Amino acid sequence: MVEQVLWLSAVGAFLALDHSLLGQFMISQPLVVGAIFGYMLGDIPTGLFVGALIQLIWLGVIPVGAYIPSDHTVTGGITVALTGMLTHQQGFAFGPSIVFALMIAIPAGTLAGKLDIVLRHSVNDRLARRAEAVAENGRVPVLGWYHGLALIPPYLKNFLIYALWLGPVAVGALHLFMLLPASLVSGLGVVFWGLPALSFAVLFELATRDRFHWWTVGAFVLGWLALLLWPGGGWWIFSLAVVGAGVLTWWRGEK
């Protein structure tokens, strides 16, 4: 158990660096973190599904300029791991488990974002000033060392947050979850039922921002009708929709 928590924390902290500091290859996105953590916990389908849900909920959050949003990498990773612990290791129902895990994990993402700001103020500002002094002497390789040093505090910060949330906080959360009366667990199930509504509210809002909302509504109605006429054809209807959307986009663009 402890070994697993340490491994998850080490990998999660590394993936979180991709969020804004190193690479930004998008391996820190919840969909990818979900798959990796799912693999590490031996349950890829759950990891993928939880990652997909979280990816949709925070799809509209973008790190523009100096704005540092909550770290959804950390939120996603902790949610996947906690859901795995609650469902696989404790045998709780999936729906209430994911909602409970998300309720516990969101503050971790917020804390990671806030501490990021603190580190940038305290450590990075100081490192940048020292690097300027070094550059005056023409010591180019040392500049790189200062640059690399700046990655260590965020890694340690993310590692500690993961370890804290997957260790003591997870143990406390498991006990709390077991103490919950059946009626409240049932209420968490209702929240799980409503999560797709939140995800797609975000998507529709994004479409409205781009003034494409009527196209989204049209695609929704067409998709709805197609699925009514062909109930088992979800995958094929989605594939056709991708091709159709591509053709329509090209046609509108050419006009």
Next chain:
Amino acid sequence: MKPEDPGVTSFTLLRMGLRSFCLQACWNFQRVQNLGFAYALAPAIRAVESVRELRAQALKRHLEFFVTHPYCASLILGVVARLEEKSIRERDTQALEANRIKLGMMGPLAALGDSFFWATLKPATALLGVCVVLFTPAGKVWPALAGPGVFLGLFSLAHLSLRLGGVFLGYHRGLEIIQDLRRLNPQRWVRYIGLFSALIAGVAAAGYFQLRHPLLSNSHFTDAGLLMVLMVLLMGGLRHGLSASHLFYLLAALGLVSGWLGLG
């Protein structure tokens, strides 16, 4: 720099491109990406300036305030490397010009990167990846894993091309790159991709509300109509400035109250 020196080579540009992946490692509130920019530019400075003091001067100049979109910085790096090389070869004042041009390019490229990569391409490719996961029949793990693959593959194709190719393009085209970008008309691509993802979002919502994922079979209601009503209410919340996190906790509070009242 001697006239026979090779100056900035393809290898130097490749190193700059790779170093640009660390542009934000020491992101600070005083000069933002200054250290990252100087770190990425260092191979070019070292290639063209052999005098240690002058190298130090050049690097110090590039430790001034710098902020742009991390993916678009490679274009500026290429242009600046070309100007620095020219100024050192000819010993003229273009070095100061390089700083002015750098400052002039960073704002428009930041806006371009934010609107194209963050606000358009990332949501579109992530949505496609999510749809692959949600629409894959139950029990098929490998096809579902194509979801993250589709997302990373499509997004990487665009950002890696720009980040690695951008340094070469910026160096070889110089200031012409601004005209090249204008001709490319990125806003048109933003509109294309925005429309595409809006259409996919509609179909995905229809499919998800109607089909339900196997992992959702334990949920208490299956009435898609209720979900749609809830979705419209949540959209209202988003429009009134509530974040997705706030709405989630609101939803959680409502769910817990409904469970407590025996409505769940």
